[in-house]
Amino acid sequence: MTKYQNILVTGGAGFIGTNFVRYVVAEHPDVKITVLDKLTYAGNAENLADLPTDQVTLVVGDTNDAKLVDELVQKADAIVHFAAESHNDNSLNDPSPFMQTNLMGTFTLIEAARRYDVRFHHVSTDEVYGDLPLESTNRDEKVTPLTRYDPSSPYSATKAGSDLLVRAWVRSFGLKATISNTSNNYGPYQHIEKFIPRQITNIISGIKPKLYGNGRNIRDWIHVYDHVTGIWEILAHGTIGETYLLGANGEHDNLFVLRKILQALGKSPDDFEFVRDRAGHDLRYAIDATKARSTLNWQPKYTDFDEGLRQTITWYHQNQSWWQKDKANVEAKYAKNKQ
Numbered sequence: 001m002t003k004y005q006n007i008l009v010t011g012g013a014g015f016i017g018t019n020f021v022r023y024v025v026a027e028h029p030d031v032k033i034t035v036l037d038k039l040t041y042a043g044n045a046e047n048l049a050d051l052p053t054d055q056v057t058l059v060v061g062d063t064n065d066a067k068l069v070d071e072l073v074q075k076a077d078a079i080v081h082f083a084a085e086s087h088n089d090n091s092l093n094d095p096s097p098f099m100q101t102n103l104m105g106t107f108t109l110i111e112a113a114r115r116y117d118v119r120f121h122h123v124s125t126d127e128v129y130g131d132l133p134l135e136s137t138n139r140d141e142k143v144t145p146l147t148r149y150d151p152s153s154p155y156s157a158t159k160a161g162s163d164l165l166v167r168a169w170v171r172s173f174g175l176k177a178t179i180s181n182t183s184n185n186y187g188p189y190q191h192i193e194k195f196i197p198r199q200i201t202n203i204i205s206g207i208k209p210k211l212y213g214n215g216r217n218i219r220d221w222i223h224v225y226d227h228v229t230g231i232w233e234i235l236a237h238g239t240i241g242e243t244y245l246l247g248a249n250g251e252h253d254n255l256f257v258l259r260k261i262l263q264a265l266g267k268s269p270d271d272f273e274f275v276r277d278r279a280g281h282d283l284r285y286a287i288d289a290t291k292a293r294s295t296l297n298w299q300p301k302y303t304d305f306d307e308g309l310r311q312t313i314t315w316y317h318q319n320q321s322w323w324q325k326d327k328a329n330v331e332a333k334y335a336k337n338k339q
Helices: 015-027 066-074 088-093 096-115 154-172 197-205 224-237 253-265 291-297 305-318 321-338
Strands: 006-010 033-037 056-060 078-081 119-125 177-183 183-187 210-212 216-225 243-246 252-254 274-275
Touching: 006 015, 006 274, 015 224, 033 066, 066 096, 066 224, 078 096, 078 224, 088 096, 088 154, 088 210, 096 119, 096 154, 119 154, 119 224, 154 177, 154 183, 177 224, 183 224, 183 305, 197 253, 197 305, 197 321, 210 253, 210 321, 216 253, 216 305, 243 291, 252 253, 253 305, 305 321
Parallel strands: 006 033, 006 078, 033 056, 078 119, 119 177, 177 243, 183 216, 210 274
Antiparallel strands: 216 252
16 A cells, blocks of 8 residues: 555646656556646646546635635645646746745645644756856766755745755654655646747747847756656655755756757757846756765666657647747747747
8 A cells, every 4th residue: 555645736737746746546446536626827727637537636716715724634644746837937027926926835734744744745957056067177066955045946946845844844843754855857748938838839820939149058958757766765764854856867958959840849959049038047057966866766767868859849739728829929929038
């Protein structure tokens, strides 16, 4: 029998949350899942519609609703907290939702978790550590769980703050919590405002792809499947109070990734246009996942980036009805910012 039988998953109708829920349903049919999701633009009830209703229950609500959170946490023996505002461009335009969701939402959840002594796993990002230099002499440098926090946007600052809240509640109140920080995810069900699905859906839609700045910013890509399997291992076997980094050694700059997508879709690798760079655009992310690999029974499956990218492109090709309704609005929003 699985260690945790009743899991509350916040943000479980969003990109990574959806993939986690679908993984648990497929691999652990004895586990009951309650999804708490506000169903903002990034959450989609359709993502869960085909899952068994006797195993997955969707509750539409806000992590800031203390009464609702209290009711749900009482019935859970573990919480996996994905719910977050996560798009850097949005945080630069209006930081306030990031303060409410990422900080106050996390506070509401950890208060309920400590009140009912419920296991808590907090899902975070490598962006809390800031960026690394691009210079070749420093390319061996990667962030570790001991790297100093140095966030550079309202998004990463609020995620850093939520990490610190969890750490403080572990130390001050004995919260049974772990934290994971991951690099840039890609894969099925990712909102088309994000880099990889935006490029894929632009090309499918006959829109010339856009690339920030000079395209040399490096991201450490991990397929969402590998991320969620890592989270499961941390939940099941992680040490309380510890932070684990989940990465797949997938460092590529944005120009390389865009050209890979263009070629995979039968286009010239130069069939795109450069646009104005994002304010405060981080240079390079790179994760050292040694701790997770050596102390947990976890290894990434998609170590071949080309394979993972092909699978992702195929999913967006085969599920155009999932994203077409949002495409015009997303591109209009980018156009307004000349991006």
